[in-house]
Amino acid sequence: MRAPRVGFIGLGAMGMGMARNLHAAGWLSIVWNRTRERAVALAGELGVAVAHEPTALARAAECIVTSVSRDADLAAVVEALLPGLIPGTVVCDTSTVGADTARAWSRRLAERGAHFLDCPVSGGAEGARTGRLAMMVGGEAEVLEQVRGPLSAMAATIVHMGPSGSGQATKAVNQIMAAGIAEAVTEALAFGVLMGLPMDKVIEVVSQGAAANWFLSHRGRSMLEDLFVPGFKVSLHHKDLLICREMAAAAGGMGLPVVEMTLGDYGRLMDEGHGEEDISALIRIKRAPEGQLI
């Protein structure tokens, strides 16, 4: 297969960075976005085409990368792509959706002679911007090899997890871990504030020991300054954790107390109007009463 022309759909906080990196590596040929202005602006800047509708993008690309927020958004986008899909086209969905959703789209595209890979990513908006995402891929290994070039422009780590859906199942593992880490880091830093410690130094030294983690290094300082610009939104992580809960139930059930704690806390943040903030806003409800912002 010759180098595929790549179309990109979904220019949000993650998608914008990924599309820019695809362009920088010479892959990007056409974009589409639900809010058209964002697509027009980026296309003008980069000198690539804007599709008037997903069907047109489908006709112009052999590899289509999607980055949307929810199962329903993915459904709308892929339904709209279908009439234009050329047999052999590979749709790489970097969104976080259910493993069942990924498997269903994989079957649906196979009926048209096209391929679907679930390619969810982790690494935050900064990972998308720097092209250093970690990507967990479900689907056929040979199909992954066909699009490894463009995917490598977005992700520093690409791991084939197994058949369709296994990328999303791995992302669910990632999201459970990220939830518990957010609970841990916000509770620990709120405790440090209560102790009156110099928090910059706390982050400096704790980051070098056995509690070291990405979230502390990337969100520790900003959360202590009450800056909760996403990053990763509370409402989206809440949605992901509901998917995890459903997947566990469908697999016969296991207790997920960390997930349940985080869902409760995110629900409270959303009720109080903080759903569009970064998940580090969890520190709002961890703080001792006198320091509490809410």
Place this chain on the structure above:
Amino acid sequence: MRAPRVGFIGLGAMGMGMARNLHAAGWLSIVWNRTRERAVALAGELGVAVAHEPTALARAAECIVTSVSRDADLAAVVEALLPGLIPGTVVCDTSTVGADTARAWSRRLAERGAHFLDCPVSGGAEGARTGRLAMMVGGEAEVLEQVRGPLSAMAATIVHMGPSGSGQATKAVNQIMAAGIAEAVTEALAFGVLMGLPMDKVIEVVSQGAAANWFLSHRGRSMLEDLFVPGFKVSLHHKDLLICREMAAAAGGMGLPVVEMTLGDYGRLMDEGHGEEDISALIRIKRAPEGQLI
């Protein structure tokens, strides 16, 4: 002050590594351990002296490093050192004890013209072995500078946190974070097992994204092989979390739901005979029923 002769007390999982690194850097002159055989064996191997009692060690060292498990052990050791302490001696306690305990010993030693620094560490047995610990120091900054040489043989990161007790308060932050991370990683990996994922690949890819953390990288594979050699013991982390709970209450109170969840889980592990295992044994009680070991 000329280069201080260093005495080391407490040759456990952490202390043994730290003492070896002090020796390798030319600082170690004398050791003492409650279980005398361990001290005799190490001293024979390294060619350093063994003190018959802590008093003798106090008379032979200007810098004394202690590494014990509990407040009561520290009390016994420092009480035993007191009669031999030379004015100007610096006791560097790398144990994890309460901030109040550290402050009390600092006052007590000051009455004798000696100094006490709380120098708790993080980085696990591997950090102790490699001399790459993170050390959080409470006490007078000038006193820390007097012993920075020997401390640097054990720790790659040394941060002065503030007055006496602030090293221990920082360690409490670290231990709360480590608890929540252990809950998060074990729950997420148990979920991945339930999903039937190839877990080596899960660890590989998740370690490169926004859920990356020390505990996953250092304990992920071993816990999936049911290997729970400490590392860091459940019973000791349980003790540390009780200290955190007391410190929060003494400071006017704040909710610590992550700490309470972990205390409950550790309590169950201890009841079931797993208190001397590594804290990654938490995965025992996270597993879905059919995969459960207990």
